Structure formats: C-alpha cells, structure tokens
Amino acid sequence: MELRWEGEPSLSTALEKLRIQAQVTPPPQWVRIVGGWSEFQFSERRMPTIQEINAAAPETPVFILHLYGRAMLNRAALQVLGITSKTSNPPGGVIERDSAGQPTGMLIAKPSALILYSTLAQGPALSKEHxxxxxxQFMRELNxxxxxxxxxxxxxxxxxxxDYDVINQLHANNELTVRIAYNLFAQKKGEELNDYQNWVEYLNYGDGDDMLRLNGAGENLAWSAADFENFLEPRPDLPVxxxxxxxxxxxxxxSKRWPFRIHATYDETISRFLNVFEKVDRETPFNGLRFIIDHAETISEHNIARVKALGGGIAVQHRMAFQGEYFIDRYGxxxxxxxxxxxxxxxMGVPVGAGTDATRVASYNPWxxxxxxxxxxxxxxxQLYDEANLLDRETALYLWTKGSSWFSGEEEVKGSIAPEAYADFAVLSDDFFKMEEAQIPSINSVMTVVGGSIVHGSGDFSSFNPPLPPAMPDWSPVNQFNLPSSGTSKNERPRQFSTHSCCDSACSVHGHNHVIAWQTPLPIDDKSKSAFWGAIGCSCFSI
Structure with a gap:
C-alpha cells in the first residue's frame, strides 16, 4: 500500500507519481511514502515543499517519511488527524508551526522518531485479506x-x-517464499521486562522450522536504551x-539462553551497553550465547574488541547511503x-553481517x-569512504551471505555451497563481479529458488514464474507503477549464480541454464524433471 520513491531521478517525477496515486486512492485511505529515498538522489537535490505536496494531493491524506528525522503531512492529513494550533508537541517531537501558530505539516523528531511512527500508525489499516x-507481493518483490x-x-x-497472524497463515498455507528468522521486540515502555518474562516461559529460541523460526530478542530490549539514529539532531544521552x-x-x-540483538548507533551508547553485558557475563556467563550490536556506525576499535571478547557480532546496514550527507554536516x-x-x-575478526534496515528509511534492495x-x-x-574502508566485491557479497548466516545461527545451512545446505539460490541478470560499479543497483534475479522450488522467474525463465494474484486492493501503488527498485539491466540473460545471491562456480552438468535440461524430452516424470533435486537435479548446494 506504500508509494515508493526509490530510484526516482527527479523530484518532479516523484511528485507526479504522488499526484497520480492520490487520484486513485479512495477515502479514507492515505498515500504513504515511507523510506527508500533521499532528496540527494533527485536532480533538484532538495526536499518537496508542503505547498507542492498539497498541490499534488489536495484532498487525499498524504504521509511522507524523510529519513529518521522528519515527516510531511498535507493539509488533508492534518485535518484527518485533528492536528491544529492547539495540539501540543509530543515528548521528543515538534509540530512545526507558521508565524500564526498554525501547523505547517512538518513533524520533526527531536530526536525521537516516535512522533513520526506513531503518526504513521494512525493511518487506516488494510483488511486481513489485503x-x-x-x-x-512483497515477498515476490524480494525474490x-x-x-x-x-x-x-x-x-x-x-x-x-x-500482528504475526498473517505471516503464520502464509506459513501454514505453504506460501512463504522467503525464509524468516524473527526477533521479538519489546513494544511498551515500562513493560519490557514483563514482556520477555512472559515470552521466555512459553517460547524457546529456535521454535518453528526452516521457513519461519524464532531468532531471539530485540532489537529493542528497553526503550530507555534507544539511541535514535537521527543525524539531523545531536546525539541523544540515554537516561541513567x-x-x-x-x-x-x-x-x-x-539465563534462558535466548540470543539477543540491540539497536546502537553511537560508540558512547555501545560503551554503556557493553558495561552492562560484561557485568551480566560475570554473574551468568554468556558461554557462547550469540548477541548482536545493530548498526554501530561510530563504534571504536576498543568496543569492537569488547564485542568480540564476549562472543558477539555486529550487523551493519546502509543507513549512511541515505543520510551520509547529514552525518558529514554534523560531524565532518x-x-x-x-x-x-x-x-x-x-x-579484528568479529562476526559481521550485512543488511538493509528496510523499509522505514532505507531501501530493501540488497544491490x-x-x-x-x-x-x-x-x-x-x-563519496563517504576512502580505500581503507571500501570492500572488494567478494567480501561485500560474503557479508550478505555467509556473514549474515551467523546472525540467525544457520552457518551450516546458509551462505555456502556445501552438502546439506539449503537449496536456495538466484540466477542474476548481470555478473556482479565484472559489471560497471554504477550499474550494481540495477541487478535483479531472472530466477530465484527457495528449498529447490522456483519462486520467481523472468526473461528466459518467465515460463517458470509461479502464478501470483493481482495486488490488492486494486488502487495499490503496485498496480499503478513499475516496481520501485527495478533498474534497467544491461544484460537480461542469466550470467551469475547466486546463493541468496551468489555462486562462485558454474554447474558442470547444466552450465547453470537448467531450463535447457528441464525442457529436454526425457522418460521421467515432469514434476521430478523440474524439481531442483529431481532426477536431473544440479550438484550445486546453496543457502
């Protein structure tokens, strides 16, 4: 139900998409633009104005999230939400006002993003069917x-x-097309410990199966530990x-052997977290229990060493790709x-995995x-980094595959080509290792396989693309526009095998063009012929 501005080259085209979507979105629904864009991607290199948003959508409520720091509401959204000159600022947030005291439509996180997310949550929800x-639809887009x-x-x-009913129903109906390891996030301030005390009594780490399983706690363990990643504002000091x-x-x-992860942007925050972890470890040893520092943009060498000593890992995401300019403005x-x-x-040898932190701010596109x-x-x-902090392509892809498998405790079955590993892979549209650097974001998969079953096919593999119902509701932005993260690939033919995105060697039997084998008349059952591990299955193993 979200309109995406990912990859839009100009503000004018982005606003035109908003205008078109506003015309087809029925009351009481909103147009939501949530994540995946920055004004620096536009040729104009500026934000839209509230006046431009009102002109594009004069009657349909609009919510536009800008990074971790701001949200823009049009006039119709202010009216629906009842935000007036008499509305008080919420804790940690500011409602911008004009000289007459009237709300302009800009919400500002100072520094808490709760004002942004709580406002977004007031939009009408989709029905369970939708x-x-x-x-x-989203899983297929990921595929x-x-x-x-x-x-x-x-x-x-x-x-x-x-809120997990829908994903559990998809799982029960065998309609998940991505494997999901999920962490439980404490939601209500002041009741975090009660939540976890309740969950550990009737849930165990690893509950589920290889398609949907409990991965532990986090990334929010306690609201008092939230160091908001808003580089438009100074670093927050956490309460005592x-x-x-x-x-x-x-x-x-x-004590219950639940792995956990915790959101931490700044080294100052990480120092205080590690003080707590080391104290706990002295009383109740971690003893190999996996824990994760999420983000860690400004972590120091000293704290990297402390994470490693306790047996933890660090999960990094491309948040700087979207707000690096603001970081430079504030910190240099x-x-x-x-x-x-x-x-x-x-x-320094600490486990590192790579991800996106999508979808509220960053793009979900791994490329x-x-x-x-x-x-x-x-x-x-x-340009943010010099050679000292750039990764070669093999290392970067490793962090997205084998590196990240550590963070769900699945190193033995994900991220490598090995016997007993999951039969998950993708045939890519371009050769990641040889293509021009600037074209990397345009990569997509022409065939994606999960558990030996094809879950996506395009180009030469279109005939194998599983049927998918049209996007619902009919006014969905997915039905109005091309997929947001797609780029024009220079080569639509399959050139590179990928485990969750990569494979280093070609299949000696089929040359990684399994369609040739599958379409060849052979005296075997058709179902067995097309199955990855069937009678003419490939000798490649992947995550």
Missing part, C-alpha cells in the same frame, strides 16, 4: 531481487502474537535508569570515513546496499 495479499532469506529484527508497533533496566532483561535472556568528512568501520571490524559497500557512495553520489 494484508495477506500484500505480504505475498525478484534474489533474496531467499531475511532476519526480522522487529519493529515499533509490531505486537506479538497478534537505562543500565538497571537493561541488566534485568539481559540477565533473563542469558573525516568522521564519516569510518562510519561504520566495516574494514576494521573484519580485520543498493552492495553498491554502497563497494563504492563508498551515498545514493546522492557523495
């Missing part, structure tokens, strides 16, 4: 990009178990109560050169993230 359809597995680090507003609240929760999780170019210090993390890792550029083409 949520089910929408989830299938189109070559994604076969995801780790869900939780998110604000996602109540367990109620944070340590005691976090200690109680981490002690519980360690030199500080940005090691934000995050991925090369140093690898040099945009991979472009950032190897080029050091933001999506606005600002």
């Amino acid at each position: 949520q089910y359809n929408s989830s299938r 189109r990009l070559g994604v076969t597995s995801v780790i869900d680090a939780g998110g604000g507003g996602q109540q367990f178990p109620d 109560i944070m340590e005691s609240e976090l200690e109680d929760i981490v002690s519980l999780l360690v 170019k030199d500080a940005a050169k090691q934000t995050p210090p991925i090369s140093k993390m690898l040099e 945009v993230a991979l472009y950032w890792m190897v080029s050091g550029n933001t999506i606005g083409h600002t």
